[in-house]
Amino acid sequence: MKKLALIGCGGIGAYHLEHFLQFHDIELAGFCDLILERAENFVKQAGSGKAYTDFMTMYDEIAPDMVFICIPPTCHGRIEFETIRRGIPFFVEKPLALDMDLAKELVRQVEEKGLIAASGFQCRYDNINDAAAEFVEKNRILHVAASRVGGIPDAPWWNVKSTSGGQLVEQTIHQMDMLRYLLKTEPDTVYSVASRGYITQEENPGYFTDDLSTTLITFKNGITCTMMTGCYSLDGASWDSKMTFGSRSARMDYYLCTKTTMYGIDEQDKAAQVAGTIAGDGTQRKNDNEVGITVESQVDFGLVCDRTFVDAVLTGDPSKIRSPYADAYKSVAFTMACNESMKTGLPVKVVY
Ligand SMILES: NC(=O)c1ccc[n+]([C@@H]2O[C@H](COP(=O)([O-])OP(=O)(O)OC[C@H]3O[C@@H](n4cnc5c(N)ncnc54)[C@H](O)[C@@H]3O)[C@@H](O)[C@H]2O)c1
Known part of the structure; x- marks a missing residue:
């Protein structure tokens, strides 16, 4: 049986472990964390393998x-260089790295070696994306209005922008990635402004990052997008990870990893529309009939994501991986360009 190892037995490591426990054709051989008891706890849950605090020792053994x-x-680099040197296929969590020169060099080495390497953009594996992609293909998109507002995750490195990348890079990167994936075009220019100071030191000691940001994106094919996102909300104030894709005759409300609803794609729908929207003649609509066609998320997309990578390694065929390392790098570069714009106060060209 092929052997699987995991480095980093924290929050997202536990998510992957849950999936591995459902795979019976691979051996869960090693778990590594700087904190030994975390690795030992994973061994216990897996019922197999050995715990390590040093990945090199684990690789050797x-x-x-x-x-x-x-x-x-910020912990990326040495682990990936050694993994590539040894020719071990790897799956790495977003955002790959915060140093774009480092990420670029890693992409180069992965490609030079022809190594199977994937990243944790699991939202790409949701079944709602088939309908969403078809909608985008059939309806010429003019603009996307996107948002994501929630609270602060409980990880020690998250609170500081230099160690997390900031809220947009660390969280909203999933939506930025889905924009690239669904629109099948690349961002051209971003202009981002960020605000901070609403979340105080008294409330959250050690917090040193943006509370929210707003970004204007132009894509290479002319589509424009606005993205408003933040981590300022307390319970009850958060709102959906929603992206509204607008075309002239139809629109799609895409809720990340939840559902997608398309309006105006059949005749009945065009006549009905939803309450509160503006009609084609510019008047406010009052009809509140349930309209639109909704496709709900019905797959465990995280499980599918991990299984796809494992299958790629077992068969040697990476073609079904939806987020190869080199492509994931582009989504990271996209969000890091937003950070650069927040810092300089100027529009920034997205360069890969
Ligand atoms: N795909 C997703 O939806 C998703 C969700 C959550 C987190 N993430 C990403 O996963 C990454 C980790 O997030 P997390 O929430 O699991 O963090 P975490 O702090 O809970 O866990 C990280 C673990 O890595 C260990 N570690 C650090 N350096 C190490 C090293 N050199 N060798 C061995 N172990 C090491 C730490 O001790 C810690 O236990 C982040 O980049 C985050 O953005 C992705």
Whole structure:
């Protein structure tokens, strides 16, 4: 049986472990964390493998056939270089790295070696994307209005922008990635402004990052997008990860990893519309009939994501991986360009 190893037995590591426990054709051979008891706890849950605090020792002892790298954003580099040098296929959590020169060099080495390498953009594996992609293909999109507002995750490195990348890079990257994936075009220019100071030191000691940001994106094919996102909300004030794709005759409300609802794609729908929207003649509509066609998320997309990577390693065929390492790098570069714009106060060209 092929051997799987995991580095970083924290929050997202546990998410992947849940999936591995459902795979019975691979050996869960090693778990590594700087904190030994975390690795030991994973061994206990897996019912197999050995715990390590040093990934090199783990590699030497068990010679894994694949590895999941689930470490914080600033801890990347040495682990990936060694993994590539040894030719071990790897799955790495977003955002890959916060240093774009480092990420670019890692992409180069992965490609040079022809190594199977994937990233944790699991939203790409949701079944709602088939309907969403068809909608985008059939309806010429003019604009996307997107948002995501929630609270602060409980990870020690998250509170500081230099160690997390900031809320947009660390969280909203999933939506930025889905924009690229669904629109099938690349961002051209971003202009981002960020605000902070609403979340105080008294409330959240050690917090040093933006509370929210607003970004204007132009894509290479002319589509424009606005993205409003933040981590300022207390319970009850958060709102959906929603992206409204607008075309001239139809629109789609896409709720990340939840559902997608398309309006105006059949005749009945065009006549009905939803309450509160503006009609084609510019008047406010009052009809509140349930309209639109909704496709709900029905798959465990995280499980599918992990299984797709494992299958790619077992068969040697990476073609079904929806987020290869080199492509994931582009989504990271996209969000890091937003950070650069927040810092300089100027529009920034997205360069890969
Ligand atoms: N795909 C997703 O939806 C998703 C969700 C949550 C987190 N993430 C990403 O996963 C990454 C980790 O996040 P998390 O919430 O699991 O963080 P975490 O702090 O809960 O866990 C990270 C673990 O890595 C360990 N670690 C750090 N450096 C190490 C090293 N050199 N060797 C071995 N272990 C090491 C830490 O001790 C810690 O236990 C982040 O980049 C985050 O953005 C992705």
